[in-house]
Amino acid sequence: MKHRFNGHAQFTGGYEAAGRLTTDNLNTQISIPGAMGGADVGTNPDELLLGAATTCFIITLSVMFKRHGLTLADLNVKSTAVVDVTDGVFTYEAIHYDVTIDTTAPEDRRSLITRFVHKSEASCMITRALAGNVDVIIDDITINFIEES
Template identity: 50%
Template sequence: MKHQFVLDANWYGGRNSEGTIESGNLKTAISIPQPMGGPGTGTNPDEMLLGAAATCYIITLAAMLERSSITVAQLTMKSEGIVDVTNNIFTYEQIIHRPEIVLHAESADQVEKATVLAHKAEQSCMISRAITGNVTITTQPLISIAD
């Protein structure tokens, strides 16, 4: 079975102009971010790649925890994308995921298993697999027990 995703894009000028994209529930303005010399309108490819990687990872992690019968009180995450600029060439170097998994007290014995799954989810995520070899992806989980 194959799934097809279609995105429509419009661009209204040169490098420092703006555009729009639309795909399913995603509809937004786009441009080059201000730190890279653009107008900073809407989102940009760097944020979207980070968003795709983070979304895929956290959904994969949630599914793996659920399948392993680990009861999660809260699952949050911060992700960071690092882009290098050398000789005016932009290279997306690294994505760091920092999931925070809070387990219910009755799951305290499952901290080690949750840690293993936090790292394994990165290898199982479709987006991570798609960019492996081009972007370094690391996971720094923090796992705690709810009060």
């Protein structure tokens, strides 16, 4: 089975201009970031790639919890992209994650949950698409074991 996702982008003007990106569930302005000399309106490819990777990772991790019958009270992922600009060449170098998990799972599941975090990062389709080009690094995992209410 193949899934298709549709998008349309329009951009008017030059480097300091702005445009619009529309997909089935997203409608946003786009431009080059202000830090890179652009209009800094809406979002940009760097943020969109970071958002795609982060949402793919967090959704994949939540599915792992569900499939293994573990309760996930809350899941937060802070992500940072590192883009290098050398001699006018832009290189998306890395994505870093800090993961915080609140779960009612028993504390003896800590190593399993940690394994799920790493497996989710590695098996997410966006991470797999970036493989060999962008380093994806989990910097920190915090697991808070909470009692069921």
